[in-house]
Amino acid sequence: MRKPIIAGNWKMNKTPDEAAQLAKDLIPLVKDAKCDVVICTPAVDFAAVKPVIEGTNIKLGAQNVHFAEKGAYTGELSADMLKAAGCEYVIIGHSERRQYFGETDKTVNLRTVAAVKAGLKAIVCVGELKDEREGGYTNAIVSYQTKMALTNLTAEDLDNVVIAYEPVWAIGTGLTATDEQANETIGVIRKAIAEQFGEEAAAKIRIQYGGSMNGGNVKGLMSQPEIDGGLIGGASLTAEKFAQVVNF
Numbered sequence: 001m002r003k004p005i006i007a008g009n010w011k012m013n014k015t016p017d018e019a020a021q022l023a024k025d026l027i028p029l030v031k032d033a034k035c036d037v038v039i040c041t042p043a044v045d046f047a048a049v050k051p052v053i054e055g056t057n058i059k060l061g062a063q064n065v066h067f068a069e070k071g072a073y074t075g076e077l078s079a080d081m082l083k084a085a086g087c088e089y090v091i092i093g094h095s096e097r098r099q100y101f102g103e104t105d106k107t108v109n110l111r112t113v114a115a116v117k118a119g120l121k122a123i124v125c126v127g128e129l130k131d132e133r134e135g136g137y138t139n140a141i142v143s144y145q146t147k148m149a150l151t152n153l154t155a156e157d158l159d160n161v162v163i164a165y166e167p168v169w170a171i172g173t174g175l176t177a178t179d180e181q182a183n184e185t186i187g188v189i190r191k192a193i194a195e196q197f198g199e200e201a202a203a204k205i206r207i208q209y210g211g212s213m214n215g216g217n218v219k220g221l222m223s224q225p226e227i228d229g230g231l232i233g234g235a236s237l238t239a240e241k242f243a244q245v246v247n248f
């Protein structure tokens with residue numbers, strides 16, 4: 001069976017001191033979690049957070065990675081750098097990066113391949129815009145995004161990939177997909193993976209929901225058969241709120 005995974009995406013929040021404090025506060029609250037627990041902090045916080053969570057069940061993640069090994073890419077970080085800084089996970093293709101930073105399905109794919117080949121676990125984000133859902137294109141969009149993101153990976157590589165289904169209209173808006181909507185679309189993503197990599201790989205891969213997920217709606221979402229976890233924005237910024245989600 002698939003082990004659930006709850007990851008916090010801190011986005012552009014928390015200085016190193018604040019990050020260390022939040023991580024410290026989190027440790028006792030999530031120590032008995034039955035799911036994998038990940039916090040994806042800003043890169044400037046890695047050095048402060050890593051020693052705090054050492055030896056605990058909390059894993060460190062980044063929010064982006066470049067696809068080149070090194071070179072003239074001002075402002076970017078390579079997979080090897082993230083690993084050396086203690087990251088095990090990295091979020092790739094978040095809708096905010098697609099929306100504000102020119103991220104495309106092609107660059108999401110390049111980053112995913114680079115991350116996985118370097119030994120990181122990729123959390124690959126897909127999801128439709130409000131107009132796309134209203135137009136009836138959700139299934140086509142998420143299938144296409146998923147298949148593009150995973151191009152040039154093998155079925156074995158998928159052991160180190162998590163998909164996060166984040167409907168863009170549900171991010172930071174307080175609107176969540178209904179449990180059934182999220183479950184149905186995640187089922188569509190799993191079917192796309194089955195077409196690309198076979199039924200076994202599709203049955204194994206973990207697919208999270210993200211978008212205004214919190215302590216109040218986590219139980220309903222997590223009781224759906226296709227949903228294997230959550231990618232949490234706002235509710236990951238306070239220890240108690242994130243712990244409520246983790247301890248669903």
Ligand code: 13P
Pocket residue numbers: 009094166170171172173174210211212213231232233234235
């Ligand atoms: P919110 O939980 O704040 O809606 O953010 C979701 C998200 O984008 C996680 O990556």
